[in-house]
Each structure stands twice: as C-alpha cells, then as structure tokens.
Amino acid sequence: MSILNQQISANITNNKLTHQIVIVGGGAAGITVAAQLLKKDRNLDLAIIEPSEKHYYQPAWTLVGGGQYQIENAVKDEQDCIPNGAKWIKAYVEKFDPDHNLVITRDRQEIKYNYLIVCPGIQIDWHLIQGLKEAIGKDGVTSNYSKDYAPYTWESINKFSGGNAIFTYPVTPIKCGGAAQKIMYMTDETLRKRGVRNKSNIIFCTPGAKMFGVPEYSESLDKVIKEKNIEVKFKHNLKAIKPETKEAIFTVNTGTEIEEISIKYDLLHVTPPMSAPEFIKNSKLAVQNGSMQGWVDVNQYTLQHNLYANVFSLGDVAGLPTSKTAAAIRKQAPVVVKNILSLIQSRQVNEEYNGYTCCPLITGYGKVIMAEFNYENKPISSFLLNPTKPRYSMWLVKRYALPWLYWNRMLKGEPFEPDILRELF
Numbered sequence: 433m434s435i436l437n438q439q440i441s442a443n444i445t446n447n448k449l450t451h452q453i454v455i456v457g458g459g460a461a462g463i464t465v466a467a468q469l470l471k472k473d474r475n476l477d478l479a480i481i482e483p484s485e486k487h488y489y490q491p492a493w494t495l496v497g498g499g500q501y502q503i504e505n506a507v508k509d510e511q512d513c514i515p516n517g518a519k520w521i522k523a524y525v526e527k528f529d530p531d532h533n534l535v536i537t538r539d540r541q542e543i544k545y546n547y548l549i550v551c552p553g554i555q556i557d558w559h560l561i562q563g564l565k566e567a568i569g570k571d572g573v574t575s576n577y578s579k580d581y582a583p584y585t586w587e588s589i590n591k592f593s594g595g596n597a598i599f600t601y602p603v604t605p606i607k608c609g610g611a612a613q614k615i616m617y618m619t620d621e622t623l624r625k626r627g628v629r630n631k632s633n634i635i636f637c638t639p640g641a642k643m644f645g646v647p648e649y650s651e652s653l654d655k656v657i658k659e660k661n662i663e664v665k666f667k668h669n670l671k672a673i674k675p676e677t678k679e680a681i682f683t684v685n686t687g688t689e690i691e692e693i694s695i696k697y698d699l700l701h702v703t704p705p706m707s708a709p710e711f712i713k714n715s716k717l718a719v720q721n722g723s724m725q726g727w728v729d730v731n732q733y734t735l736q737h738n739l740y741a742n743v744f745s746l747g748d749v750a751g752l753p754t755s756k757t758a759a760a761i762r763k764q765a766p767v768v769v770k771n772i773l774s775l776i777q778s779r780q781v782n783e784e785y786n787g788y789t790c791c792p793l794i795t796g797y798g799k800v801i802m803a804e805f806n807y808e809n810k811p812i813s814s815f816l817l818n819p820t821k822p823r824y825s826m827w828l829v830k831r832y833a834l835p836w837l838y839w840n841r842m843l844k845g846e847p848f849e850p851d852i853l854r855e856l857f
C-alpha cells in the first residue's frame with residue numbers, strides 16, 4: 433500500500449457513509465467522469481452527491497434563445513443520467529474537511545471518501561448587477577444563462593420593434609465565453625428577417641479590449657461585427673439596470689479614470705458575472721490568492737489537487753487557465769479517470785490535460801466558427817479544416833450532432849471525439 437493510501441485508510445472509520453470515490457456535482461463533469469470510471473472498473477464503490485432532480489444540457493440554451501430548440505428538449509431526469517453502479521446521494525454539499533477526507537452536506541450527513549472529485553460547476557452572481565434580479569424576465573431584459581429566461585430571449589427578440597438591443601459581457605470568467613455573442617448574431621439575423629433591423633442599433637458592451645481571447649478567432653469575429661454593422665463598446669462593464677427608465681448603467685475604463693455612463697435599452701441580454709460556488713471559495717480546496725483565487729486548486733495538467741493528493745477537480749469549478757466549456761470536460765474526464773485509477777493502483781499520476789476547449793461560435797443561422805484551442809491559445813481543429821471560418825457543416829455539428837453525442841456518448845462514458853464526425857463533413 434502506498435503512503436497516500438495508508439494515510440487515507442488510517443483516516444477512514446467504519447462509517448456507513450463511506451465511499452471509495454465521492455463525486456461532488458452530477459452535472460456534465462460529474463456524470464461523465466463517473467460513467468468513464470465505472471466503464472473501466474465495475475467494482476468501484478462510487479457515489480455522486482447531487483441535489484438536483486434534473487440534468488440540463490446547457491449548451492442548448494443559446495439555441496433556445498435563438499428559437500432553434502425547445503427548452504424541454506434540453507433536460508432529462510438526473511436519475512436517468514446516473515450511471516449503473518453509482519450511488520446517488522441527493523444532497524447539497526456545504527463543507528469539506530480534506531484533512532479528514534470528509535464531505536459534509538446541508539442535511540448534516542458526513543460522507544467519507546478515499547478519493548474525491550470536485551465538480552459542482554460555476555455560480556451565477558446575478559446579485560452583482562444592481563436591479564437585475566427585479567428586472568429580468570420582463571420588458572425586454574433577459575439572459576440565456578438561465579433555463580428560466582432563455583425562452584424569454586426568443587420571445588423578446590420577436591417582440592422587439594426597434595431601438596437599442598444591448599448584449600453584455602461581464603468582467604469575470606464565465607462558462608462558454610462565446611455565448612454572450614452567439615445570441616447577438618442570431619438576433620441580428622432575426623431582426624433583418626422581420627424587417628426591423630434598420631430601426632435598431634445592436635450594441636455589444638464588454639469590459640475587454642477585443643472580441644475573443646484567441647487572436648485568430650477574434651479577427652474572424654471583427655469581420656462578422658463589421659458585416660452586421662454591430663456597434664462594439666470595449667471597456668464597458670454593466671453595473672446596474674434601471675427598469676423604470678430602461679437604462680443600463682456601465683462603468684467605463686477610459687485608461688485614466690472610471691466613468692459611469694447610461695445607455696437606454698429596448699432589449700437587454702445580460703451575461704452575468706460568475707464565480708466559484710461559495711462553499712468552494714470558503715474551503716481549503718480553493719486557491720487562496722492570485723488570479724485563480726476561489727477556484728479549486730489543481731495542477732493544470734494532471735487535474736490533481738496541489739495540496740491534497742487524493743482530490744481531483746474538473747469542469748467549470750477547476751482553477752484552470754482555459755475556457756470553461758462542456759467540450760473541455762470531454763478531454764478532462766479521461767485524465768482524471770486515468771490518474772485516479774493510477775493512484776488506486778499505487779502508480780504514478782502522469783496523464784495530462786492540454787487545456788483543450790471549444791466554443792462553437794454561432795455567427796448566424798447556419799453558420800458556426802468551431803473555435804477549438806488549448807493552453808497555447810492557438811486555433812486547432814478536430815475536423816482538419818481551417819477553424820477560423822464560419823461554416824454550415826459546423827452549424828450542423830452544433831445544432832444536431834453535439835446534443836446527441838452529449839446524451840448518448842459523453843454522459844454514458846463512451847469515447848466521444850468530434851473527429852469521428854470528420855468523415856461526414
């Protein structure tokens with residue numbers, strides 16, 4: 433037995449709620465990693481702690497907002513997603529005690545583990561924009577970042593009869609960095625079809641200084657913006673909404689000072705600020721300072737915790753310098769699986785994640801830039817095509833292939849590489 437395993441065994445008593453592997457969060461990451469582990473070894477004693485009865489395919493929410501997908505088709509019962517052989521503990525985790533290999537739930541269950549996988553996703557900080565909670569869901573204020581409002585986005589686009597349509601991006605890391613823009617391009621096209629584009633200003637407000645983090649994709653988006661006659665306001669951070677006067681209040685970084693300005697809106701799509709969930713931020717598992725503060729403190733290659741060797745993290749909550757997407761999880765899950773199995777077998781942890789992520793940038797109906805990249809921040813392509821171009825084939829992948837692959841391959845722990853689609857396109 434390795435020193436690590438001896439330490440773990442010494443810490444574990446004969447408590448009923450003891451599992452060899454405990455996964456916190458049964459979303460995209462938790463289910464994928466559980467299914468892959470059990471495919472490798474049916475005898476693993478594995479529990480998933482997940483409070484929600486429902487499992488959402490969030491990448492479809494953008495399509496719901498754009499009128500291309502029904503919200504009820506983007507959800508399944510969590511029970512049907514839990515892989516055979518895994519135990520579902522329906523509870524909220526509230527605390528971690530990694531020095532004693534212990535997870536504590538809101539209903540006071542204490543669950544011990546030999547190995548812990550932390551993947552409860554990201555927290556949406558709606559409250560950080562003053563007035564948003566009160567304003568959202570009516571009078572043209574909406575967000576695809578909630579299943580409750582994505583259908584209202586489509587309703588609002590169709591009701592819009594002219595004026596300012598504003599799309600915002602926050603100052604924090606978010607899941608799917610492109611989602612704030614995708615809906616804007618679909619809105620542009622819908623307004624053109626409805627004959628009201630000439631009476632409307634489409635405005636993108638972002639605290640950043642470019643359209644996307646990878647320069648090559650950013651250049652492609654600059655062309656899209658120009659073609660569509662969209663106004664971009666860089667260095668603009670949404671701070672408050674005044675629904676009574678239909679004003680969006682931004683702080684603007686001029687380089688020398690921070691100004692506050694107001695822009696009238698008729699349609700306002702908000703991408704809210706996000707952060708690690710509070711119970712992660714307040715735990716010993718979080719990075720304590722620096723740019724990754726609050727996210728789970730893992731090695732960016734092995735996904736193993738930097739202080740607690742029997743803890744791993746993946747998905748949106750992991751402190752990794754790459755874009756947070758379900759596509760990233762596809763490449764992270766096999767790394768976590770191999771490294772945990774290595775630890776169990778007292779072997780070295782040496783499988784590495786390269787930062788792969790992918791954001792299918794919808795630039796119109798029937799057009800997607802499949803923006804794949806990794807830690808090097810350079811475009812790469814699973815499809816052996818120039819990835820910086822909008823393509824109809826990639827729209828078909830986003831609209832039809834990826835949802836099917838998510839439910840039927842990824843969540844089942846089956847190998848799922850988009851390059852298997854190469855032959856089709």
Ligand SMILES: Cc1cc2nc3c(=O)[nH]c(=O)nc-3n(C[C@H](O)[C@H](O)[C@H](O)COP(=O)(O)OP(=O)(O)OC[C@H]3O[C@@H](n4cnc5c(N)ncnc54)[C@H](O)[C@@H]3O)c2cc1C
Pocket residue numbers: 456457458459460461462481482483484489490491492493494523524525526551552553554576577578607608611709711746747748749756757758759760761790791792
């Ligand atoms: C509008 C939108 C568009 C997107 N578009 C794309 C796209 O085109 N391509 C792409 O790849 N990705 C996209 N994404 C991102 C993708 O959905 C996420 O990156 C992915 O779902 C993250 O998986 P996760 O398991 O880390 O988190 P989630 O899937 O959010 O799952 C987290 C789970 O943890 C559970 N949980 C939370 N708190 C606790 C707790 N205290 N205790 C126990 N469990 C807890 C939650 O209930 C949830 O089930 C999009 C997301 C949105 C919202």
